[in-house]
Amino acid sequence: MPLEFWFEFASTYSYPAAMRIERAAAARDVAIVWRPFLLGPIFAAQGWTDSPFNLLPAKGRYMWRDLERRCASYGLPFRRPSRFPRSGVLAARVALAHEDEPWLPDYVRPVYRANFALDRDIADRSEIARLLEELGIAPAPVIARAEAAENKDRLRTRTKFAHKRGIFGAPTLLFGEEMFWGDDRIEDALDWATRHGG
């Protein structure tokens, strides 16, 4: 049974998590699967029209400082985005439409880096196209597949499943019935998976 890594491209703590999960899992021989989803509809269902880090300014101020410290401790570059949150919808559609491609993790990481280290607009189609090109992937067919009605539907279904499963934030790690929330629970999740046959 693999450890499921549920991530949202707009989510701040998903940035360090996405950057380090693959190496951390490989070091313990735990298989992971990447599960893109959207937090927006889950937040909206509880009446939030914005990120809780914007709705609660004290919590937001703390989060930015905490994230900066954590990225420094991981040796990850970090720059607070000039706009937050940036929509991760297109980025997630691309990820979902290609989640079985071997290049998926190599696509996910640069998208996070663009948002949280380079302050680039990942909601912009040309930015996603540029990132795909840098991977040697022709953007047009990938983006067309991502924006097909069937794939848009699939992302809605995926997000509904996440909501029903009890996911309320990102990143979230699932191992069977067990849930772990946050970059700071990656080690706990990997330990659990190791002890329970992951």
Next chain:
Amino acid sequence: MPLEFWFEFASTYSYPAAMRIERAAAARDVAIVWRPFLLGPIFAAQGWTDSPFNLLPAKGRYMWRDLERRCASYGLPFRRPSRFPRSGVLAARVALAHEDEPWLPDYVRPVYRANFALDRDIADRSEIARLLEELGIAPAPVIARAEAAENKDRLRTRTKFAHKRGIFGAPTLLFGEEMFWGDDRIEDALDWATRHGG
């Protein structure tokens, strides 16, 4: 400069934090000061009339499971309280009125244990009296001092200070300008204090 440990008796993650902070700090030779305060007025100021773990059921379900796992990993007994949150006002008044007493940590820990391991009602004056008696402390004068108007005012002032300082949850650790939130940030806070002359 000591590391300030800000705690609220109703706060779930303050339980493991309060149980382990003294030993963890001593192991690194970091001095700590205990800072009781109330989260209720801070939550109320942002429009919440209950714990976010009750207002957001999915988050609450996760928290109870996560807390159970964390307590198990620390070797701490845990039983989900039959009522949550329980008012920590009296317990905090007692702590604040006696925060310079050498017995303060020996009082704080049993209060948390009563709430989160023994499912006892820490809002009840007779429960606090019983816990004090078990420490060999005559309860009547301690509770009288705690409930004096001057001490009640001091707890209000303390809580206002916490709010102004940007504290939005518990436990919170302060070291100068630097803030760390959560039981899972104790090690980060101690590392920071050690590196910066704590």
